[in-house]
Amino acid sequence: MSTDPNGQAGQTPLCELQGVTKNYPMGDLVVQALRGVSVKVYAGEFTAFAGPSGSGKSTVLNCIGCLDRPTAGKVYVEGQDVATLSDGALGVVRAKRIGFIFQSFNLIPVLTAFENVELALRLSGAPTAGQKERVEEALRSVGLADYMKRRPAQLSGGQQQRVAIARALVKTPALIIADEPTANLDSKNGAAILDLMRSMNADNGTTFLFSTHDPMVMERARRIVRLSDGSVVGDERHDGAVQAASPSHVGA
Amino acid sequence: MFLVALALRNLFRNTRRTLITSAAVVFGLAIQILGWGMVNGLDDNFLRAVATTTTGDILLRPPDYPDDGLSYPLEDAAMPPALTGFTGEAAPRAIFSAKVVHHADAARAMGIGYEPDQDYRVFPREGWRVQGVWPDKDQPQVALGDAMARMLGVAIGDQVTIQARTVDGAQNALAYDVTALVHTDNGQIDNNAAWLRMSAADELLQLHGRRTHIALRIGGLEDPAAVRDHLLAAGAFKMADGKSWVARTTREEAADMLAINDIRRRAILMLVGVIMAIAGLGIASTVVMAAYERVREIGTLLALGMKRREVGGLFLIEGLLLGIGAGIVGAALGSAAVIYWQINGIHLGEELIIANGSLPVSAVIYMRFTWAPVFGALGFSALIATLASLFPAWFAAHLNPADAVRAD
Numbered sequence: 001m002s003t004d005p006n007g008q009a010g011q012t013p014l015c016e017l018q019g020v021t022k023n024y025p026m027g028d029l030v031v032q033a034l035r036g037v038s039v040k041v042y043a044g045e046f047t048a049f050a051g052p053s054g055s056g057k058s059t060v061l062n063c064i065g066c067l068d069r070p071t072a073g074k075v076y077v078e079g080q081d082v083a084t085l086s087d088g089a090l091g092v093v094r095a096k097r098i099g100f101i102f103q104s105f106n107l108i109p110v111l112t113a114f115e116n117v118e119l120a121l122r123l124s125g126a127p128t129a130g131q132k133e134r135v136e137e138a139l140r141s142v143g144l145a146d147y148m149k150r151r152p153a154q155l156s157g158g159q160q161q162r163v164a165i166a167r168a169l170v171k172t173p174a175l176i177i178a179d180e181p182t183a184n185l186d187s188k189n190g191a192a193i194l195d196l197m198r199s200m201n202a203d204n205g206t207t208f209l210f211s212t213h214d215p216m217v218m219e220r221a222r223r224i225v226r227l228s229d230g231s232v233v234g235d236e237r238h239d240g241a242v243q244a245a246s247p248s249h250v251g252a
Numbered sequence: 253m254f255l256v257a258l259a260l261r262n263l264f265r266n267t268r269r270t271l272i273t274s275a276a277v278v279f280g281l282a283i284q285i286l287g288w289g290m291v292n293g294l295d296d297n298f299l300r301a302v303a304t305t306t307t308g309d310i311l312l313r314p315p316d317y318p319d320d321g322l323s324y325p326l327e328d329a330a331m332p333p334a335l336t337g338f339t340g341e342a343a344p345r346a347i348f349s350a351k352v353v354h355h356a357d358a359a360r361a362m363g364i365g366y367e368p369d370q371d372y373r374v375f376p377r378e379g380w381r382v383q384g385v386w387p388d389k390d391q392p393q394v395a396l397g398d399a400m401a402r403m404l405g406v407a408i409g410d411q412v413t414i415q416a417r418t419v420d421g422a423q424n425a426l427a428y429d430v431t432a433l434v435h436t437d438n439g440q441i442d443n444n445a446a447w448l449r450m451s452a453a454d455e456l457l458q459l460h461g462r463r464t465h466i467a468l469r470i471g472g473l474e475d476p477a478a479v480r481d482h483l484l485a486a487g488a489f490k491m492a493d494g495k496s497w498v499a500r501t502t503r504e505e506a507a508d509m510l511a512i513n514d515i516r517r518r519a520i521l522m523l524v525g526v527i528m529a530i531a532g533l534g535i536a537s538t539v540v541m542a543a544y545e546r547v548r549e550i551g552t553l554l555a556l557g558m559k560r561r562e563v564g565g566l567f568l569i570e571g572l573l574l575g576i577g578a579g580i581v582g583a584a585l586g587s588a589a590v591i592y593w594q595i596n597g598i599h600l601g602e603e604l605i606i607a608n609g610s611l612p613v614s615a616v617i618y619m620r621f622t623w624a625p626v627f628g629a630l631g632f633s634a635l636i637a638t639l640a641s642l643f644p645a646w647f648a649a650h651l652n653p654a655d656a657v658r659a660d
Contacts (some may be wrong), residue, residue, distance in 0.1 A: 058658075067555060068654035087560060095557020102657055108554040110261035122254065123557040167556075250315075 013040035014078060014175060014207055015064050020073035021231075022059050033059040035230040036073070041175070041209060046201045048210040048221035055227040058179055063176040064209065065098050066090040078174055095123045099168025099191035100180035105160040107152040113163045115141060117170050124171040138170040139163070142196060158189030165196065175207040184212050194220050205231040255562060257477045259569040262542065264579075269541070270574065273534040277578035277636075278585065280527035281629040285586030287520035289594070291513050292620035294613075301438040303502045308343065308374045308467030311474045311505055312489060312497040317464065319500065324349050324362070326419045329462035333489045333497050339467040340479075343367065343374035346453050350462070352446055353397065353413040353425075354404040362444045363416060363451025374469040378437075383431035384408040387449050395432035397442040406430055414446060415571050418458040426456050440612040464496070476501040504656075509612075524629075531578075534638035539571045543644040550640065550648050553658025555574045564649030568641045574636020579630045587626055593619040 022034040027177045041047055041064070049057040062068035063075045066082050069090075075083045082093055099120075100106075106113070107116050117135045139148055142162040152160050161181060168176045178197070182190030198220050200206045210217055218224055226234035263270050303309065313319060314330035324347045332344050346365030351358050368386065387393035394414065396406060406412060408430055415425040428448070453459065471477050479574055480499045483489060489497040503510065541551070553563055597616040 053493070062654040067657070068652070091554065091557050093561055094555060100552075100555050100657075102552070104548065104658075106548060106555075106657060108549060108552065110258065110265060120556050228296075 011152045014043045015039045016076040018074040033230050037232055043207055044152050044205045046087035046221040048121040049225045050212045056230040057227050061177050061211050065182050066093045097174040099173040099176040101181045103180040103183045105164050107160055109152050112149050112151055113207050116163055117167045120167045121170050132136050138166040142166045157185050161193050178210045180212055255566050256570055259566055259573055261285045262570055274540045274578035276531035277633055278536050278582035280524050280531050281579050281582030282586035284524040284629045285625050286589050288625035289590030290620035291516045293617045295513050295616045296620055299502055301614045305438040305441045307502045307505045308469045310468040310480050310499050311503055311504055312466040312499050315495040333462050333491050335488050337486050337488050337576050341373040343467045344463040345369045345465045346459055346463055348416050350414050350416040354406050357528045359400055359403045359404055361446045364447050365450045371455055374467045379437055381435040382432050387431050392428045393405040393431045394428035395434050397445040398433040399442040424456055437614045438612045530597045530635040532640045535571055535574055535637050539567055539641050539644040543648045547656050547659035548560045550651050554653035555657050560649040564645040567645040567648050571637045571641025575633045576616050579633030583626045583629055590619045590621045591627045594621050
């Protein structure tokens, strides 16, 4: 049984974790980062994975984002079990179907805002024709039309995160994974960034998955999946309704 | 192309570090090209020195005559061959060991008996500095190398005695007026030579028409070795008794000195190898540091879908650009220096030539530029840079993107 507060009969999840376990060897010890996590995420969600540091929220996003493979269990993205894919095939999924927004913005410092966004589009294999227009449109949509030729060092933190959002959006991915996107921003910029993402979710139906322990993010999330010690311990809808996690999600 | 542009920008993130690393490559390659040009120049210097004073393009010796360049046994002198079919210039000579005595001073000398008309055509004496006039016909006159004259305190108009053995082994000594002091393009000649017209040499040595050497000048762009082989096959060097004179080209005559220069080339290569190994470590250090400093960035590129081989390739390209870029600068600097000294020459100074009087070298060395060391240096630089970048490229290509995107 998986947490599925938004699920509808007949609707295929955009991504799904089935009994995912992730172990990290640390010397002679094995640290269990995830203990049989099962979650379904549907298209158009604006979902936050919340929990204290070490709860496994980033590991969940790593597995969904094809950045890492689970030790056991299955990870489906758009119906494909990505846990069995090769490194190269995972790279193709990341390039074409998943956008990333990182806590530290992770822009390439030697590239301009335009080039950073263009890089993602180029790596996605999008046709060369029309790339320029798409990049400009993405940057315009995050309010950076006048900052395209600036390098990251010439932008504020909020502006850098907007470039990162444009970079994630430009290839129109199936979902965008945002790893603590407001952690390095002040509250004003953080709120602005979240509102921007929220409006993109509302206007375009873009699916966003967050990892966070920022109350501001959780306030805006339509769904909050709570994790603790590698297990799902709660799954709330926007209205605050909580679906208690089944025992299978707690502990290995 | 995108990776190259990105690599280029990455190189200039830390300009100071890149420049310091490049300096070792620049220095190494400039030294290699400069050293190569210098040794080429030494080759040319030596070949020019012997060709314009001693060998011409091809030097003939009688059968069984030693070619050690030290002994001049007159008993092995022979009647010259007819040189049938040879259309160039030929200068028969009688080279002999002699002693030049001036008052209480004496010096060992290399006597040169020559036929002026023929000798001038093979050895035009271009660039020689001659004080006085060359010996006159039928007069007991001698021209001396200016360095030897200086050593003996001889001036033009002085009289010297030349002692030598005749063809039959008898000691002979005759007095000669010094009419010329000669400075050639060959320090050995300037230190040792005493020129006598052949008629005077015949009188001193009792040669009776026999000669020890014949220098040939073929002119044009013909290959001396090919001309020699052709003449040899045609029997041009045969004497009446059927024996053939031995013919060697200037390059063959200079083989020992050229071999020494090859040793110099190997020494330069070893030196450059050491410098480039240090430069390679510098490149490795720079690219390794770049890889460790940019772990999060590498993770980002992987997260965005860049292939692992492209990420590794990015660091290989950075190393290659560093190596090739610095290589081009080093090659340009080295080449410019070689071309400058090819045009202007390096003046070693007369004193150095006198001090090394046994060596047939000119006081001016003109370096010679060739493309081979330039391309060799660039290839070497690219190879070192590639090797130096292998580990950082492997490191970058094998990072786990999940860890790398969150690296500090």
